[in-house]
Amino acid sequence: DAGVIQSPRHEVTEMGQEVTLRCKPISGHDYLFWYRQTMMRGLELLIYFNNNVPIDDSGMPEDRFSAKMPNASFSTLKIQPSEPRDSAVYFCASSLRGRLVSYEQYFGPGTRLTVT
């Protein structure tokens, strides 16, 4: 398996522009997570989905952020309009909740977003 795939790997945009980050989870996984990592705040969970349905979006910073999962193999995180404080590395992760109660999340390589 190729693992979790994220695109683009790097994004540089100007303040006010719309940014869309993409994620393809590992095939067969039923959970998908979006995280953001900054020096100041560390690694934060933004939102996660189970079977394409958003379960917890309490970490989404504000209405400028939105996430969708139209099918089991694709998710997007959109920022509109973007601001310089959104500059961060955004990670997508997926996992499978099987019969066992314990399971691990597999992370993608991240998208480094710079908003100027």
Add this chain to the structure above:
Amino acid sequence: DAKTTQPPSMDCAEGRAANLPCNHSTISGNEYVYWYRQIHSQGPQYIIHGLKNNETNEMASLIITEDRKSSTLILPHATLRDTAVYYCIVRDVLYNTDKLIFGTGTRLQVFP
């Protein structure tokens, strides 16, 4: 908020065992201890997890105290590639939480 306390940094000589401590004094009965690491510029990587028994896999060993209030991750023969930030996470896998709440972790530097 993270429920764990870890030292901010540690050093280890290459080839020696690296012992990374974690305090989780408020852990409850349903909560597992998970360890992840993040090598510079990469996404976090799962290492190991446990409930109350000691665990070992190809990457590391996890020693959990009998009262479960603390644990130690052991990398038996550290290499330069083990230089990373190591996160200890307490997670309730029975009731809700599918979430991982990352703290600040321990930055392990392995030197030659």
